[in-house]
Amino acid sequence: QTVLQGIILLPPRAICIASLVLLAWLFASIATFGHPAKGSVPLRGWRRRMIQTTLSCLTRTLFFVMGFQVKVKGKTASLLEAPIIVAAPHSSFFDAIISALIGMPSVVSRAENLSTPVFGTILSSIQPVSVSRQDPDSRKNTAAEITKRALSRGQWPQVI
Numbered sequence: 001q002t003v004l005q006g007i008i009l010l011p012p013r014a015i016c017i018a019s020l021v022l023l024a025w026l027f028a029s030i031a032t033f034g035h036p037a038k039g040s041v042p043l044r045g046w047r048r049r050m051i052q053t054t055l056s057c058l059t060r061t062l063f064f065v066m067g068f069q070v071k072v073k074g075k076t077a078s079l080l081e082a083p084i085i086v087a088a089p090h091s092s093f094f095d096a097i098i099s100a101l102i103g104m105p106s107v108v109s110r111a112e113n114l115s116t117p118v119f120g121t122i123l124s125s126i127q128p129v130s131v132s133r134q135d136p137d138s139r140k141n142t143a144a145e146i147t148k149r150a151l152s153r154g155q156w157p158q159v160i
Helices: 002-032 045-065 094-101 111-115 119-125 138-150
Strands: 108-110 129-131
Touching: 002 045, 002 119, 045 094, 045 119, 108 111, 111 119, 111 129, 129 138
Parallel strands: 108 129
Antiparallel strands: none
């Protein structure tokens, strides 16, 4: 019975997942087109709203298609209340579920992840704080960037 369900459910789920990822890539590409690279300037206006609403909705739908149903209790802190959000253990794809639920905040990510096809474009659209493992000053630079974004009074999205 499990094998039969896998044969029946796997192809439609795989097609839905691929379609949602490509749609997220399209919206991320549109939102970042013509915007300065390297996260030096925060996304504003329609670009920021597009990323927050469409990517959050698409990511929630993606996890629903994969079989995850998350129920949120309580209220998410606003950007001005909590510019930094801490999620632990920060070692799996569950961070993406948290990101989708709180409106696609910036994340701290390896710099190499930005060069990944499709997912790199999606990741760059949420303006991550990049960490380079080859740079000896990377830890200090990352802390300084997180502090700068936290003290920006709402210009940058929350950092998770």
